Amino acid sequence: MFSQTLMDTLMPSTDNTDKRVPVTVFTGFLGSGKSSYINHLLSTAPHIRFGIVVNEFGAVPLESEIVRAQAGDIMELSNGCMCCVARNDLLRAVKRLVRADRKLDHILVEASGLSDPVPVAQTFLQGPGRKHFELGPLVCLVDGTQFEEHAREFDVVSTQLAFSDYVLVNRHEHLRPEAVSRLESVLSQAAPEARVLYAGGDTAGDIELSILGADPRDSADPAGDRGSGDRAMLRVPERNEGHHHDAVVISEYTTDRRIDSQRLGEVLKSLPPGIVRGKGVLHFAGRRYRRYRFILQHTVGRTTFDARRKKRNDSSQSHLLFIGRGFDTDELRERVAACTVHD
Numbered sequence: 001m002f003s004q005t006l007m008d009t010l011m012p013s014t015d016n017t018d019k020r021v022p023v024t025v026f027t028g029f030l031g032s033g034k035s036s037y038i039n040h041l042l043s044t045a046p047h048i049r050f051g052i053v054v055n056e057f058g059a060v061p062l063e064s065e066i067v068r069a070q071a072g073d074i075m076e077l078s079n080g081c082m083c084c085v086a087r088n089d090l091l092r093a094v095k096r097l098v099r100a101d102r103k104l105d106h107i108l109v110e111a112s113g114l115s116d117p118v119p120v121a122q123t124f125l126q127g128p129g130r131k132h133f134e135l136g137p138l139v140c141l142v143d144g145t146q147f148e149e150h151a152r153e154f155d156v157v158s159t160q161l162a163f164s165d166y167v168l169v170n171r172h173e174h175l176r177p178e179a180v181s182r183l184e185s186v187l188s189q190a191a192p193e194a195r196v197l198y199a200g201g202d203t204a205g206d207i208e209l210s211i212l213g214a215d216p217r218d219s220a221d222p223a224g225d226r227g228s229g230d231r232a233m234l235r236v237p238e239r240n241e242g243h244h245h246d247a248v249v250i251s252e253y254t255t256d257r258r259i260d261s262q263r264l265g266e267v268l269k270s271l272p273p274g275i276v277r278g279k280g281v282l283h284f285a286g287r288r289y290r291r292y293r294f295i296l297q298h299t300v301g302r303t304t305f306d307a308r309r310k311k312r313n314d315s316s317q318s319h320l321l322f323i324g325r326g327f328d329t330d331e332l333r334e335r336v337a338a339c340t341v342h343d
Contacts, residue, residue: 020134021051021098023107023124027160028141029150030113030277030323031299033170037141038108049105051075051097053090055112073101090123094133107133113277113323114156114248117163140164140191144172144183146300150276151186153325161191169198251322251329257340258285259318264339268303272327276300280320285341296320 026034035054042050052074075093094107111120117138124135140160143150147169151157161167167187172180187196261284271278278298282305283289293314295306320336322329 020132021094021104021107022136023094023109023133024136025109025111025117025120025124025138026141027111027115027117027120027138027164028113029143029146029154029157029160031146031297031302032113032141032143033168034110034113034141035297037168038110041108049073049101049103051094051101051104051107052110053093053097053107054110055115073097090120091129098132114154116156116159118159121163137165138163139166139168140194142167142169142187143299144169144180145174146276147183148186149300151190158190161187161194164191164194167191167194167196169196172198248323248325249327249329251327251332253320253333253336255318255337255340256316257318257342258283260285260339260341261289264336267335267339268298271298271322272324272332274326275322275324277323278303278321280318282318282320283316298322 026038028034038052041048050073054074075097090109094109097107098104109120111117117140121135121138123129124133142161147157169183169187172183175183184196187194259282264282268278276299278296280296282294282296284292284294291310292307293310295308297304297306322332
């Protein structure tokens with residue numbers, strides 16, 4: 001995709017005139033593949049020292065369970081989307097990462113799927129944020145199979161695209177050729193200044209990783225300096241007030257009991273149509289599951305479980321969270337509760 005390698009673009013410069021830590025912001029609607037892409041970066045480049053900030057809508061820190069980072073390398077902002085969290089909180093989180101590891105090469109910020117990217121980016125373009133950190137590209141991930149429906153129903157989708165430097169399209173291989181052509185046309189209008197890249201396979205992980213240091217406006221030198229002082233976000237008024245997250249509702253459930261996998265499977269097959277995202281950390285009943293916990297990720301038409309071997313200090317609680325519109329949160333919580341067993 002690009003000529004320069006990940007090593008060329010991400011390793012620390014020998015020039016000590018600018019000691020700011022580079023930051024890449026990942027945005028994109030719920031279930032678009034942000035966490036999967038970040039996990040790919042971590043697994044592909046273990047020699048790069050990444051610090052990560054993730055965002056969780058609910059009270060339980062599930063995103064930090066999904067992203068495969070070391071405990072000291074990740075910070076989680078809970079109980080709200082990142083664009084509504086006080087700017088000082090976000091800045092405090094990235095500074096804490098740097099203090100914990102002075103050799104960090106790069107910070108990855110994963111905004112929640114309902115976040116407006118402008119306030120997030122402005123954190124690193126003004127004041128203390130600009131002094132200590134250098135904002136790189138805004139990368140927006142898109143689920144090609146769900147994009148049109150989400151764009152019609154949720155205004156934040158168009159905002160995420162409009163301010164992106166790169167758009168990474170996942171799961172486009174499941175579309176018919178005419179649907180791909182329509183998607184290309186819509187994205188070219190929604191994100192006219194962005195470079196649109198189409199991933200291979202089920203995640204954006206096949207895209208060359210040099211986008212972290214690249215400037216999409218410079219095709220001759222895609223890893224050149226960004227010159228972030230002229231970013232469009234600087235000219236956008238602050239607008240945290242009145243941000244209503246497109247009127248979504250959230251259903252959360254936590255239990256100390258184990259979960260019957262078959263019962264939960266039936267619930268997941270018959271979820272209300274208004275649900276656009278589900279995730280969780282689960283402990284299933286049964287001897288064969290004793291040594292594992294399972295990371296659930298659900299989007300429309302796709303449910304995955306990632307089995308991970310338990311560690312000594314792992315919690316034994318199971319947590320589930322569903323986000324969407326127009327569904328009865330209490331009823332769903334009762335259905336999930338009926339999946340628990342004494343084991």
